[in-house]
Amino acid sequence: MASAPIRGYLEITSGCIIYGMVGVFLAFIHDMGTLPIIFYKLLIGIVFMLGYLCLTGKTGILRLGGKRRHLLLLGVFKLMTISFYFTCIIYSGLSIAILLLYTAPMYVTILSPVVLKEKLTRIGLVGLVLSMIGIFLIVDPATFIRSGMGNLHFIGIVAGILSGISFSCIIMTARYVRDEYSGFSQFFWATVFCVVVLVPFAPTVSVPVLRENFLMLLLFGLVNTSISGVLYFNGLSRVRTQAASILAMLEPVSGIFFDYTILHNAIFAETIVGCMFIIAGALLAVTEHISFGRYLEFGT
Numbered sequence: 001m002a003s004a005p006i007r008g009y010l011e012i013t014s015g016c017i018i019y020g021m022v023g024v025f026l027a028f029i030h031d032m033g034t035l036p037i038i039f040y041k042l043l044i045g046i047v048f049m050l051g052y053l054c055l056t057g058k059t060g061i062l063r064l065g066g067k068r069r070h071l072l073l074l075g076v077f078k079l080m081t082i083s084f085y086f087t088c089i090i091y092s093g094l095s096i097a098i099l100l101l102y103t104a105p106m107y108v109t110i111l112s113p114v115v116l117k118e119k120l121t122r123i124g125l126v127g128l129v130l131s132m133i134g135i136f137l138i139v140d141p142a143t144f145i146r147s148g149m150g151n152l153h154f155i156g157i158v159a160g161i162l163s164g165i166s167f168s169c170i171i172m173t174a175r176y177v178r179d180e181y182s183g184f185s186q187f188f189w190a191t192v193f194c195v196v197v198l199v200p201f202a203p204t205v206s207v208p209v210l211r212e213n214f215l216m217l218l219l220f221g222l223v224n225t226s227i228s229g230v231l232y233f234n235g236l237s238r239v240r241t242q243a244a245s246i247l248a249m250l251e252p253v254s255g256i257f258f259d260y261t262i263l264h265n266a267i268f269a270e271t272i273v274g275c276m277f278i279i280a281g282a283l284l285a286v287t288e289h290i291s292f293g294r295y296l297e298f299g300t
Contacts, residue, residue: 005237005238005239006294007217007238008234008235008237008238008239008244009235009239009243009247010235011231011232011234011235011238012231012232012235012236012239012244012248013235013245013247013250014230014231015227015228015229015231015233015235016228016232016247016248016249016250016251016254017232017250017251017254018223018224018227018228018231018254019224019228019229019232019251019254020250020251020252020253020254020255020256020257020258021223021224021255021258022224022255022257023255023259024258024259024262024263025216025219025220025223025224025264027263028216029213029217029220030212030213031209031213031215032205032209032213033201033204033205034086034087034090035083035198035201035204036201036202036204036205037217037220038082038083038194038206039084039198039199039200039201039202040197040202040210040220040221040263041217041220041221041225042055042191042194042195042198042221042225043195043221044217044218044220044221044222044225045191045221045222045224045225045226045229046188046191046192046195046225047221048191048221048225048226049184049188049191049220049226049230052226060188061182061184061185062185062188064189065180065181066180067176067177067180067181068074068178070173070177071177071180071181071186071189071190072193073169073173073278074170074173074174074177074186074189074190075189075190075192075193075194075215076193077166077167077169077170077173077190078170078190078191078193078194079194079197079198080162080163080166080192081101081163081166081167081170082194083161084160084163084166085097085101085159085160085167086157086163087155087156087159088100088101088156088157088160088163089156090156090157091152091155091159092153092156092157092159092160097156097160097163098135098252098255099135099136099160100157100160100161100163101160101163101164101167102132102135102164102248102249102251102252103132103161103164104164104165104167104168104171104248105128105131105132105168105246105248105249106128106164106168107130107164107165107168107247108168108171108172109124109125109127109128111168111172112175115172115176118240120128123284124246125161125241126281126284127243127246127280127281127284128246128281129281130277130278130280130284131246131249131277131278131281132281133248133275133277134249134253134273134274134275134278134279134280134281135252135274135277135278136154136274137270137271137273137274137277150295163258170182171236171244171248174186174233174236174237175237175244178237179235180271182237182286183230183232183233183234183235183236183237184230184233184234186233186237187232187233191225192227223260232248246281246284249278249281250278250279252278253275253278253279256271256275278296
């Protein structure tokens with residue numbers, strides 16, 4: 001049986017790859033605003049998670065314990081991240097949104113030694129630098145410089161920066177409450193918070209439009225909320241925060257892969273090189289904890 005850290009790395013990697021399909025789902029959902037899409041995506045995901053717990057008799061894992069304020073804070077950060085991220089996509093484009101969202105590891109690397117008392121390692125920093133180089137190659141930050149600073153664009157940039165900060169807060173908060181709540185429980189209650197807050201946006205979608213998009217929303221909620229979210233949060237509870245934050249950069253790599261293979265959008269040499277940098281950084285974050293002996297183990 002795989003050790004806890006090995007399992008954690010596999011779960012985080014799988015969750016990020018699956019979450020990279022978000023662009024595919026969005027491409028097939030029509031005539032719906034951003035917030036209603038988020039609401040139905042998360043609501044359907046919650047229904048599937050509850051169904052799974054009832055069938056397996058594991059509803060007890062949702063019992064609330066200590067650190068309830070921090071669990072609520074996790075929901076706040078989740079809603080902030082989703083909202084800021086989609087706002088940046090709308091006003092500044094997907095490439096810039098991805099770039100700014102994935103500045104999160106920089107904040108984690110800087111803040112985790114203070115907030116979580118985790119030791120900052122040289123190998124972790126090297127992995128972070130490699131991954132960030134990959135992100136810059138993929139999204140081409142020169143586009144950001146040339147795009148100007150119109151009002152709407154400025155709103156998008158600010159939202160993108162805030163999405164990176166709030167994303168780093170999700171990573172650190174989830175790590176802090178892991179002794180009280182499982183990864184599944186963390187993800188479930190954070191998602192419930194988002195659904196409750198977004199309820200007012202549900203009626204903005206007409207019944208015919210909802211019926212037309214129902215199947216895609218159903219798959220979106222099952223695959224991109226339930227499966228990917230549970231995998232990521234379970235994995236996050238098993239490994240060091242800095243390594244997890246770098247592994248999360250595999251998401252844009254998988255997103256580009258699905259964008260090319262399923263949506264048939266062009267892929268460029270810079271994108272391939274960027275993906276290689278990101279994968280190298282992620283592997284370095286993992287192999288930092290490998291020790292070779294009678295058994296292969298990953299340390300925490």
